[in-house]
Amino acid sequence: MAEKNVELDLSQILPKKIIVRLKENQFLCETCQGLSLILSKNSTQGDGFNTCHLCAGRGYFEKCNFCGELKDWRTFHNCQGVQENLKNNRNQKTEEKWDKAKKITYAEACKSLEMVNIDDEFLPVSETLDFIALLWAHRGEKVIPKVWGVKKVSISLCAEDIIELELEDLCEDVFVQPKDIEDLQAFLDEWCNRPSVRDSTTCYFRDEKLGIVITEEEVEKRFNELAVEQAQFDIKQGDGFDADSICCEKTNIPNIGRGAYSYCVSSSD
Numbered sequence: 001m002a003e004k005n006v007e008l009d010l011s012q013i014l015p016k017k018i019i020v021r022l023k024e025n026q027f028l029c030e031t032c033q034g035l036s037l038i039l040s041k042n043s044t045q046g047d048g049f050n051t052c053h054l055c056a057g058r059g060y061f062e063k064c065n066f067c068g069e070l071k072d073w074r075t076f077h078n079c080q081g082v083q084e085n086l087k088n089n090r091n092q093k094t095e096e097k098w099d100k101a102k103k104i105t106y107a108e109a110c111k112s113l114e115m116v117n118i119d120d121e122f123l124p125v126s127e128t129l130d131f132i133a134l135l136w137a138h139r140g141e142k143v144i145p146k147v148w149g150v151k152k153v154s155i156s157l158c159a160e161d162i163i164e165l166e167l168e169d170l171c172e173d174v175f176v177q178p179k180d181i182e183d184l185q186a187f188l189d190e191w192c193n194r195p196s197v198r199d200s201t202t203c204y205f206r207d208e209k210l211g212i213v214i215t216e217e218e219v220e221k222r223f224n225e226l227a228v229e230q231a232q233f234d235i236k237q238g239d240g241f242d243a244d245s246i247c248c249e250k251t252n253i254p255n256i257g258r259g260a261y262s263y264c265v266s267s268s269d
Contacts, residue, residue, distance in 0.1 A: 025063045029055035098146055101211040109212045115150040117206040122150060125212075129222035132214065136223060144219060149210030155192055155201040159185035 020034040028034040032052035036059040040050045051057040056073040063070055066081020106128065109116065113125045123131055128147060136142050159181050167174055191197060 020059060022060055023062075025065055026060045027063075028060055029058070031055070032059060034059040094146065097208045098211055101148075101209050103211050103213050104149075106212055106214055106218055109147075109149070113149060113212075114152065115204050116212060117148040117150050117204075118145050120206075122204050128212070128214065129219055130226065132219050133223040133226050136219065142216065142219075144214050144216060147212040147214055149207035149212065151205045151207045153203050153205065154198045157188040157192060159188055162188075 018034075020028065022028070029052060031054045032038050036052055036055070036057045037049040038052050040048050052059070055061060058073065061070060064077055064079055064082070066085065067079040069077075069079065071077045104112070109125050109128075115122050116125050116128050118128070118131055119135075121131070132144060132147075135145065163176050163181060163184070167176075
């Protein structure tokens, strides 16, 4: 079948002018002039419109509010200002979650919890003060991080879900008696509670609805205890120690953590 060229008069459907709303840090794409489309000449298929490749169909470019550099639509703009802004937003969200969370004391946590979460690290609740004290020594400042509760979850299986899945490929009128479902559920519960199964499938997740309040006095007491233990360790190793610098009230924070008590702590906030 023969083909022919048909000329379209776009003035009948397109206005002479359009309004494009831009923010202060945005400006029109020089290629598409804000239309997001460019005219493509094609000798075999005819003329047509394609998405503007320069601005990725947005019709405009944007400068970073922090560094003033032009953003590349193909990559995530990650200048220092953007990083600090993201960090501030995360900190703000963390503070909001902390304010809404139920609070318990460290003593209460020791009675009711197995694990806690500090700086995205999971550790036994009994080692909370040790961890914070070593953070003080490592970072050189007495800042108490957020201490969150932890949810303990292990595998669980539902008899009804399993049976429903297995019955999908069978006849429509098949069913399982309620007593048989109860028997299967009892077996599944027993299997999930076996120590070998429970221990190998246990996971811990931060509970942002529960916060543990740690006082500076609690950490200082443990800090001084660790400092003394470190001094005793140094004596055994023949390193010696400065008796005036082993208390955390002093300006010099001792180098604790080389002996029996040591953790891998991060120097980042």
